[in-house]
Amino acid sequence: MKKRNVLLVFSHNPKKSFGVLFPLGLAYIGTALEKNGHSVEILDMNLYEKPYKVLRKRLENKDYDCVGISVRDIDFNPRHILPYIPIKLTWKNTPLFAFMKAAKLIKTVASDKLLIAGGAGFSAFADRATKASAVDAGIAGEGEELMVELMEHLDEPDAYKKIKGLYYKEGGKLIFSGVRKPVSEETLNTVPKRAFKGLPKDLKVYGSGIQTMRGCPFKCTYCTYSLTQGSQIRLKKIETVIKDIENLRYNHGVKDFTFVDCIFAHPRKHAEAIIDEMIKRKIDVKWKAEVRVDAFDEKFLDKMAKSGCYRLDFSPESGSGKILDRLNKEVTPEQIINSFRLLRKHPEIQTWYYMMFNSPGENFKTVWETIKVVYRLYRMGLVKQKGRVLFSIIRIYPHTLLEKIALKEGKITRKTDLLNPVFYNPFPMRILNFLTMFIYNPIAFPEFALFYFKKQKFKLTTHGSNELSHSYRRK
Ligand code: B12
Numbered sequence: 384m385k386k387r388n389v390l391l392v393f394s395h396n397p398k399k400s401f402g403v404l405f406p407l408g409l410a411y412i413g414t415a416l417e418k419n420g421h422s423v424e425i426l427d428m429n430l431y432e433k434p435y436k437v438l439r440k441r442l443e444n445k446d447y448d449c450v451g452i453s454v455r456d457i458d459f460n461p462r463h464i465l466p467y468i469p470i471k472l473t474w475k476n477t478p479l480f481a482f483m484k485a486a487k488l489i490k491t492v493a494s495d496k497l498l499i500a501g502g503a504g505f506s507a508f509a510d511r512a513t514k515a516s517a518v519d520a521g522i523a524g525e526g527e528e529l530m531v532e533l534m535e536h537l538d539e540p541d542a543y544k545k546i547k548g549l550y551y552k553e554g555g556k557l558i559f560s561g562v563r564k565p566v567s568e569e570t571l572n573t574v575p576k577r578a579f580k581g582l583p584k585d586l587k588v589y590g591s592g593i594q595t596m597r598g599c600p601f602k603c604t605y606c607t608y609s610l611t612q613g614s615q616i617r618l619k620k621i622e623t624v625i626k627d628i629e630n631l632r633y634n635h636g637v638k639d640f641t642f643v644d645c646i647f648a649h650p651r652k653h654a655e656a657i658i659d660e661m662i663k664r665k666i667d668v669k670w671k672a673e674v675r676v677d678a679f680d681e682k683f684l685d686k687m688a689k690s691g692c693y694r695l696d697f698s699p700e701s702g703s704g705k706i707l708d709r710l711n712k713e714v715t716p717e718q719i720i721n722s723f724r725l726l727r728k729h730p731e732i733q734t735w736y737y738m739m740f741n742s743p744g745e746n747f748k749t750v751w752e753t754i755k756v757v758y759r760l761y762r763m764g765l766v767k768q769k770g771r772v773l774f775s776i777i778r779i780y781p782h783t784l785l786e787k788i789a790l791k792e793g794k795i796t797r798k799t800d801l802l803n804p805v806f807y808n809p810f811p812m813r814i815l816n817f818l819t820m821f822i823y824n825p826i827a828f829p830e831f832a833l834f835y836f837k838k839q840k841f842k843l844t845t846h847g848s849n850e851l852s853h854s855y856r857r858k
């Protein structure tokens with residue numbers, strides 16, 4: 384197969400609410416491409432003060448055969464103040480703006496090169512965002528095998544049209560090339576490389592992620608997860624996950640990571656086997672994860688703590704049984720309380736609960752039920768455990784059950800362009816929600832406010848790139 388030079392770009396998110404995150408999706412794609420003999424460079428726009436200048440320079444200095452761009456975030460932090468300001472929000476107020484700008488720049492500087500987009504955020508709008516941006520093609524879902532296939536056909540005219548899973552434009556119309564199968568067992572069990580030309584040598588500048596599975600069987604009303612990873616659980620082999628953790632720890636010196644599964648420890652047996660192996664091998668790491676409130680009992684929690692768990696996040700979204708049912712969460716208010724009852728025995732594990740006050744069916748009775756659950760969590764010592772409850776809002780994403788509900792209720796019409804943020808946020812709830820930012824997030828709010836003004840500097844030395852040293856400022 385002809386060797387290709389590929390540039391993979393991680394799109395810019397100007398508000399990095401969790402610091403800079405390692406571009407794991409691109410690392411998986413890069414690993415698959417390199418395994419098939421191609422040469423890969425990754426450009427993470429989040430690391431540079433002038434990301435578009437760096438991108439332009441890269442494109443001018445080297446003749447790549449193809450450029451792939453990954454769009455992880457399309458929203459800022461949902462607790463961002465913007466939704467409360469009475470102005471009409473458009474995608475220009477979101478990180479999608481940065482993607483559109485980068486895509487336009489790439490197609491201006493390297494107009495003859497194929498530009499393809501994907502990523503967790505992009506997948507939610509793959510059709511619409513392909514049409515609205517300068518890209519040649521876009522994908523909702525996994526990119527490893529698709530990119531390898533694309534490289535095989537790159538010399539053929541309009542190669543991307545022959546590859547399943549792609550959206551592309553033809554004569555002003557959007558075409559979908561057909562449904563693509565999930566990646567093979569072999570691809571699923573490939574340990575991602577972490578060192579790529581263009582990425583920092585020191586991976587400690589990043590928030591790193593470890594993936595143990597793909598897919599989610601739940602059907603929460605508002606969620607887009609199935610668009611990226613499907614609704615069937617696909618577990619990675621225990622040895623694949625352990626190799627990945629050990630590579631990160633021993634070859635890159637990274638001690639702290641996040642399990643990036645949408646819900647870690649579901650199914651529990653798989654996660655327990657990973658944790659048992661981590662304990663057995665005495666891998667000295669610290670980790671955090673998002674789990675369901677019913678994910679553990681006392682024994683399993685002890686093991687989690689022993690293997691290095693220092694934080695667990697939960698997204699029950701409501702304390703009202705009625706709303707939990709409407710959201711298809713498949714948990715009960717009692718399970719929420721019980722999760723913290725168990726966690727209290729491990730003060731070293733910090734815990735955050737994410738809630739919303741604007742779900743379909745919400746009324747003052749259900750709000751009161753949620754307040755009671757939140758009050759109980761605080762009474763039980765949530766703050767002592769450095770924990771908190773954070774309230775956010777629900778954005779209506781295309782292809783979700785929430786979109787159907789909003790259509791039925793007349794909150795949106797078929798003509799509403801959801802690329803521009805629309806929140807399921809009825810008026811009285813909006814006021815309540817705004818107040819909760821101050822009332823229930825007393826610790827979090829000043830913290831977030833401070834975050835936006837905080838500067839962070841680090842020296843960055845990249846793997847084999849010519850931009851050797853940059854200072855990075857968190858904006
Ligand atoms: C784990 C996670 C986190 C962790 C990350 C920890 C870490 N160290 O990485 C934490 C908790 C920190 C986090 C924070 C946030 N997150 Co988050 N997170 C996730 C989650 C669950 C998994 C992401 C991940 O690592 N996936 C694993 C990798 C391997 O998969 P991938 O990136 O999708 O890549 C694959 C494909 O997308 C595709 N692909 C990717 N790029 C490309 C490029 C091309 C060219 C092609 C062809 C294909 C392709 O191929 C890859 C391999 O198969 C996703 C949910 C999801 N649907 O994925 C949300 C998700 C990405 N997060 C989201 C959001 C909103 C946020 C926050 C803004 C929330 C907040 N309250 O502030 C912050 C932003 C953080 C930041 N950037 O500063 C949204 C993004 C979309 C959106 N609504 O904007 C998601 C999709 C959840 C959702 N449905 O709303 N997050």
Ligand code: SF4
Pocket residue numbers: 599600601602603606607608645646
């Ligand atoms: S919110 Fe989490 S548990 Fe619910 S469907 Fe989405 S990924 Fe699955």
